[in-house]
Amino acid sequence: MSETPAELLRTEVRRDGARPFLTFYDDATGERVELSTTTFDNWVAKTAGFLTDGLNAEPGERVALRLPAHWQALAWAAACWSVGACVVLDDDGGSGGPDGVQVAVAGPDAVAAAAGGAPEVVGLALRPLGGRFTEPLPPGVADYAVEVPGYPDRFVPLSAPDDAEPALEQAGTVHTLGGLVDYARRRAEQLGAGPGSRLLVATDDLGPALLDALLVPLVVGGSAVLVRHEDPARRAARAESERVTAAVA
Template sequence: MNANDRTPADLLRSALAADPARPLVTYYDDATGERVELSVATFANWVAKTANLLQGELSAEPGDRLALLLPAHWQTAVWLLACSSVGVVADVGGDPAAADLVVSGPDTLDAARACSGERVALALRPLGGRFPQPPEGFADYAVEVPSQGDQFAPYAPVDPDEPALAVAGLELTGAELVERARADAAELGLAPGARLLCDRPYDTWDGLSAGLYAPLAAGGSVVLCRHLDRLGEGGLEKRIESERVTATAR
């Protein structure tokens, strides 16, 4: 990774320049049987489209606060990097009433309605599917994002010393986030090409770091798992072998 990277978006750009074809996020939901694998290039394309939606359609600006009401999921990872690309503060599990806009999963729609700004809903269905009936008062992410541009350029440069992430009472600038992610990667023993299996939720820094930022900072990849307890006997060992996992965070 590039030592000059100072925001999560910088880390993604460096990963894209180094090896766009390698896996970055492999996602499992063992309650539904879903498996999604995103290369660096595919993930970056989702991030670009989402950042264009955020900046262009939702009129988000650097410093705006986005309440992110989503579980550990590959689409959550996309939103985190899209926020970083625009300069929006991703407030994970934050108060929608205090946010400029909100992004919600299907289980938090009632709480998300407290936001007086733009509201986006994700069905979190396999293959990024849309809601059968769009929730009233929300834009359906799966409907809005496909038409967005594949390249993104922020209207204003993102300041790495401005707030980028808030989670569980912790607030970090982009530069602080990258520094912590690098330190966590070293602590987890992640080197370039490492594959980290993680089933931690995204409601703490430890979960976000192991589930996205530390593997990205190390030049590795994450196998992000939900409902891992649904695997039968020996299932975890088989997944570790089949996914060529080199480290775990549980």
């Protein structure tokens, strides 16, 4: 049986939960956030609890992430995989149901379009320090920053998701949980990322961020520096200060 992303995250928490796991920069706003493996896992657990207890998501259901590359988006993906839900990227906003999206998660630029397109809709303000929206949201849209803090820092599913469960759907291709781990191992070899590697990943696109800033660090026991709206002039200094071992742009 293949490993799953959730199993890899738990392994890293046990191995060294205090070490930096994900450092996020937004060069357009000047934001910098650093999350240890344990802190990231806490966000994943809270989000998984919100998914199951607050949004009634079940294993096998589809969750659309209409989000840019952002640390909270990575936590959402990892939470879906902890629950056994399938992350859907490039979703067209179709209705919910057996073959549709059960939960739509949207950033500030996509909230209005997402409202009413799925049985459950969640808005992420993507403000520094995980801040809430400052303006009222459309009816039926939950504010993630308001809802998630009350959920526990640990999440234990009733049954661990099987590695053959669908995990990521994008552009007509579906990866299983185990398939994602295998894919990340091949990507790590392609990047020359060995044990403990620290990757600098500069992208505004969530798809590449999920692979290079989340899954590859999990399979190699490493970490990532995720940069949104990158100013290329800052890359060399940032790579030195963050002790980056490989850059992916």
